[in-house]
Amino acid sequence: MIVSVVSMPKGIARRTPVSEARERLAASRFLLVDAELPEEAPPGEQPVADLLGLEVDDLPWLGRERETARAEFLGDAAAFVVPAIEAGRVIHLHVVATDRYLVTVHRGPTGLVEGLVARLPRERPPDSVATMFLLLGEALETYRRSAVQALLEVEDLEDEMFRQREPEQLYRLARLRRTAALLHHSLLPYHQAAEEVITRRVLNRNFPEERERIAREYQRTSRLVLTEIEALQEAARRGFGTYSSLVSGEQNGVINRLAIVSTIFLPLTFVTGFFGMNFAYLSDELESRAIFWVLAVGLQVVFLAGALYVLHRTRIWRRLRDDESIDDDDD
Numbered sequence: 001m002i003v004s005v006v007s008m009p010k011g012i013a014r015r016t017p018v019s020e021a022r023e024r025l026a027a028s029r030f031l032l033v034d035a036e037l038p039e040e041a042p043p044g045e046q047p048v049a050d051l052l053g054l055e056v057d058d059l060p061w062l063g064r065e066r067e068t069a070r071a072e073f074l075g076d077a078a079a080f081v082v083p084a085i086e087a088g089r090v091i092h093l094h095v096v097a098t099d100r101y102l103v104t105v106h107r108g109p110t111g112l113v114e115g116l117v118a119r120l121p122r123e124r125p126p127d128s129v130a131t132m133f134l135l136l137g138e139a140l141e142t143y144r145r146s147a148v149q150a151l152l153e154v155e156d157l158e159d160e161m162f163r164q165r166e167p168e169q170l171y172r173l174a175r176l177r178r179t180a181a182l183l184h185h186s187l188l189p190y191h192q193a194a195e196e197v198i199t200r201r202v203l204n205r206n207f208p209e210e211r212e213r214i215a216r217e218y219q220r221t222s223r224l225v226l227t228e229i230e231a232l233q234e235a236a237r238r239g240f241g242t243y244s245s246l247v248s249g250e251q252n253g254v255i256n257r258l259a260i261v262s263t264i265f266l267p268l269t270f271v272t273g274f275f276g277m278n279f280a281y282l283s284d285e286l287e288s289r290a291i292f293w294v295l296a297v298g299l300q301v302v303f304l305a306g307a308l309y310v311l312h313r314t315r316i317w318r319r320l321r322d323d324e325s326i327d328d329d330d331d
Contacts, residue, residue, distance in 0.1 A: 001018060001035055001036065001037055001038075001048070001051070002015065002035070002036040003015065003016055003017070003018055003021045003033060003034070003035050003036075003052075004016070004033070004034045004035075004036075004113075005020075005021055005024055005031065005032070005033055005034075006031070006032035006033075006034065006117055006120070007030075007031070008030045008031060008032050008102075008120055008125070008128070008131060013034075013117055018051050018052070021033050021052060022051070022052050022053040025052055025053060025054070025100075025101055025103075026053060028100065028101065029100055030100070030101075030127065030128065031100070031101045031102070031128075032101070032102045032103075032104070032117070032120075032128075032131060033052065033101060033102070033103045033104070034103075034104045034105075034106075034113045035048055035052070035063065035103070035104070035105045035106075036106060036108070036109060036110075037063055037105065037106065037107050037108075038107070038108070039107055039108045040065070040107075041064075041065045047059070047060055047062065047063070048062045048063035048094075048105050049062045049063075049096075052103065054096065054103065056074055056075070056077045056079075056096060056098070057074060057075070058074050058079075059074075059079065059096065061081070061094075062079075062094050062096060062103075062105055063094055063105040063107075065107065067081050067092060067094065068081065068092075068189070069081050069082070069083055069092070069186075069189045069190035069193060070190075070193060071190065071193040071194040071196075071197045071198070072193075072197055073197060073201060076098055076099065077096055077097065077098045078095075078096070078097045078098075078129065078132060079095065079096050079097075080093075080094075080095040080132075080136065080190075080194070081093070081094055081095075081190070082094075082095055082135075082136060082139045082190065083139065083143075083186045083187060083190050084110075084112050084138075084139040084142045084143070085142040085143055085145075085146045085183070086110055086111065086112065086142070088146075090182065090186045091106065091107070091108075091110055091112075092106070092107075093105075093106050093110065093112060093113075093135075093139065094106065095132060095135060095136075097128050097129055097131070097132035098128060099127060099128060099129070100128065101128055102128040102131050102132055102135070104135065112135070112138055112139060112142065113135070115138055116131075116134060116135050116138050119134060119138075126210075129211055129214075130211075130214060133214045133215070133218050136194075136218060137218060137221060140218075140221055140222055140225045143183055143187055143225050143229065144224075144225045144228060146179070146183060147180075147183055147225070147228045147229045147231075147232045148228065150176050150179050150180060150183075150232050151228070151231065151232045151235055153172070153176055154173070154176055154232070154235045154236055154238075154239050155235070157169055157172055157173060157176075157239055158238075158239055158242050161239075161242055161243060161246055162246075165243070165246050165247070165250075169243065170240075170243055173236060173239045173240055173243065176232075176236050176239075177233070177236040177237075177240070179232075180229065180232040180233040180236050181233070183229045183232070184226075184229050184230065184233060187225070187226060187229065188226070191222055191223075191226055194222065195219065195222070198215050198218070198219060199219070201215070202215050202216065263307055264304060264307070266303070267299045267300045267303045267304075268300060270299075271295055271299065271300075
């Protein structure tokens with residue numbers, strides 16, 4: 001286990017042995033301790049709360065592998081398992097905050113705590129609880145950035161579809177829809193738990209006014225981030241609808257062209273079927289060459305002239321001509 005101790009609010013961090021971190025936690029009034037655990041828990045791993053000597057009950061889950069999102073108050077301590085996005089995947093940061101210290105535990109390296117430490121000299125939070133809300137806000141910011149980036153990709157894909165549709169775009173849309181589902185399904189349980197716990201705490205008359213303001217601001221940010229993720233999900237669904245509409249439009253264009261070709265050859269089909277019938281009248285009375293030219297060629301010419309006139313007088317002709325000009329421009 002790698003332990004880093006940060007003097008707050010100066011933001012001066014240094015790595016220390018577990019024993020020194022334990023001593024400073026017992027004596028210091030304003031301290032941030034970050035514990036980095038290996039990616040996979042070794043057999044017989046000791047609980048982090050016992051190693052650091054945290055005087056808080058009900059912390060056997062702290063640092064435990066594959067722990068789900070949580071938000072709860074344990075007496076005078078606030079405990080969270082906060083999801084965040086790190087390099088395109090979801091990580092869970094374990095947080096315990098009291099009036100004297102803030103402890104963060106995570107599996108493997110993460111830039112979330114480093115970003116918080118970089119903000120401390122500028123923000124100068126008055127206590128550990130304010131620092132905790134800064135950290136929770138940083139976690140929400142990772143979700144917001146991922147949602148905004150994915151939303152912009154969906155909009156760019158829609159623009160590309162209207163210029164030229166390609167099967168690769170469907171795969172990219174599916175990947176973005178999966179990203180939206182991952183963001184929503186990982187953040188929603190934590191959002192619901194934190195909303196319930198923080199609301200209950202804020203309604204307590206003994207809750208300090210300054211902390212109430214910070215908690216309210218955090219709640220608003222959490223709701224806005226969840227709304228942006230839901231907007232991403234809606235945009236991904238809209239992208240699939242746009243792709244389906246373009247495919248349907250192309251199919252309708254092909255069907256229209258096939259219908260026009262079938263209409264052009266309809267007289268020939270009729271004449272072929274008519275003269276193919278084996279009746280005595282046809283073979284005796286309509287056997288001259290003049291009759292053939294009148295029925296076969298004359299009927300074809302008259303029908304084509306009428307069809308072209310109707311197409312020219314309707315929107316169908318103009319639509320087909322516009323489609324052909326668009327295809328020529330794309331080529």
